[in-house]
Each structure stands twice: as C-alpha cells, then as structure tokens.
Amino acid sequence: MNITIVWQLVAIASALLGIANLIWMWLAQMRQPGEKAIQELQKLCQGLDSEGEAVARRVDRIESEMRHVPTKDDLHEVKNSITAMIGQMKVVETEVAAATRTMRRIEDHMREEKA
Known part of the structure; x- marks a missing residue:
C-alpha cells in the first residue's frame, strides 16, 4: 500500500467521522427540545398532583362536616x-x-x- 492511499483512507474516514458526528449532534439537538417539553410537563403534572391532593383533602373535610349537618x-x-x-x-x-x-x-x- 502506498502512503497516499493510506492518507486518502484516513481523510475519507475523518470525513465520515465528521459527518457521523454532525448527524449525531443534529439528532441530539432535535431531541433536546422534546426532553425539555417532557420535563416541563412532568413539573406541571407534579403541580397538578399536589393541587389534586389539596382538593381531595378539602373534599374529605367537607364530607366529614356534612355528616353532622x-x-x-x-x-x-x-x-x-x-x-x-x-x-x-x-x-x-x-x-x-x-x-x-x-x-x-x-x-x-x-x-x-x-x-
């Protein structure tokens, strides 16, 4: 094998690795907004869960008071x-x-x- 062929193969491999890296980064960037949206939705759901628990406690209190009315x-x-x-x-x-x-x-x- 000739050294020029080796350098050409290294250049091609380097170009392919660069393209693969570019695709990988692009996919990661595309996935990131979705992950942020999922995290925001999870936070919102946690807030709703705590509000739901508060409402459930209030309903329980009202129901216990209504038993005595x-x-x-x-x-x-x-x-x-x-x-x-x-x-x-x-x-x-x-x-x-x-x-x-x-x-x-x-x-x-x-x-x-x-x-």
Whole structure:
C-alpha cells in the first residue's frame, strides 16, 4: 500500500467521522427540545398532583362536616316538635290566665271581707 492511499483512507474516514458526528449532534439537538417539553410537563403534572391532593383533602373535610349537618327530615321533625310545643304553650297560657283570674277573685273577696 502506498502512503497516499493510506492518507486518502484516513481523510475519507475523518470525513465520515465528521459527518457521523454532525448527524449525531443534529439528532441530539432535535431531541433536546422534546426532553425539555417532557420535563416541563412532568413539573406541571407534579403541580397538578399536589393541587389534586389539596382538593381531595378539602373534599374529605367537607364530607366529614356534612355528616353532622341535619337532614331535611331532621329539620322537619324539629319543626313539628316546635309546633307541638307552641300548641302546648297556648293551652298552658289559657290555664294560667284562668288561674290568674281565679286568684284575683279570691284576693278581691278576701279584701272585701277585711274591709
């Protein structure tokens, strides 16, 4: 083999390595924006996960509080009980008024006897 042929082969190999390096760098550059976008999406997903956990905690708190809130049936029962108590109080009021009138008559009668 002649030295010129060796130098020509080295030049060709060098050119091929340069082209391969150029292609490799181009592919790496093409892949880099995609990786950045993936990283940004992963960060966004992590943020959404933490927000989702916060919302889940809030919903759990609300649900636990709602267990203690009276239902419409409970409120209806309370309303009926209050209505019944009002009716009983009216009966007691009329009885107290009658007893008051009787007591006044007795007091008036006792005053008339003393006088």
